[in-house]
Amino acid sequence: MHARPPAQITDAPAPWRLRGRGYISLLRFPGNSTAQDAFVPPSLAGRRSGSRTAWMMFVDYAHSDVGPYHELLFIPGSFPFEDGRRHLSISRIFVSSMDSVVNGQRNWGIPKDLARFDVRYGDDGIDEVTVRQDGELIAGLRYRSWPLPLPFSTALVPRAWRTLGQHRDGSSFIYTPSANGWIRPARLLEARSNPALFPDLAGASSPLSVAVPRFAMTFPVSTVLPLSIE
Secondary structure: OOOOOOOOOOOOOOOEEEEEEEEEEEEEOOOOOOHHHOOOOHHHOOOOOOOOEEEEEEEEEEEOOOOOEEEEEEEOOEEEOOOOOEEEOOOEEEEOOHHHHHHHHHHHOOOEEEOEEEEEEOOOOEEEEEEEEOOEEEEEEEEEEOOOOEEEEHHHOOHHHOOEEEEEOOEEEEEOOEEEEEEEEEEEEEEEEOOOOOOOOOOOEEEEEEEEEEEEEEEOOOEEEEOOOO
16 A cells, blocks of 8 residues: 655656656776765665676656656666566655655655755756755766767667666565657766765766756656565
């Protein structure tokens, strides 16, 4: 049963339909880095695939089931889940809306936390994102994009590659977002973070980034299974 969230929080069960813009960056970490394992929940600790690549996304949602909000997330790699498959999993995520925090945790087990975002879009193609919590820096990012748009659709991506899993409150949440829109080439010019609040980006390189100037996305109802690992 879908329990009601606390008073004054919008109750927004899945599915969600969202529209917005953002950036997606592939990150590569050195072999001696432990940054990818920071913030992984205990039930998944030590179970990440050995890949040194990870994903980071900044998203500016102009429309969602809980209104507009900003988001910064980190995906360290894939983990085994209760459906017998490995899935990518979000280990750290900040959003600018408490409605998004509460509903994201309830609907998909996503470990959302609240933060303040300062987002500046430049006319020269350089965009800046600064994320803080209680005055402390979480991350500072600078991107550059170029006006060469191409259409995209996740319908062309195998379902297994875009299915995510989360562990939360004794349950395993498995969900497969879908999206379509436009992408264009981009570069992550600068990435700094506070390792106490976000994975340490100091040693990471970014061999690939794309800007997503416009997208529409659906977050479906999760498949929820009991945890087999405590």
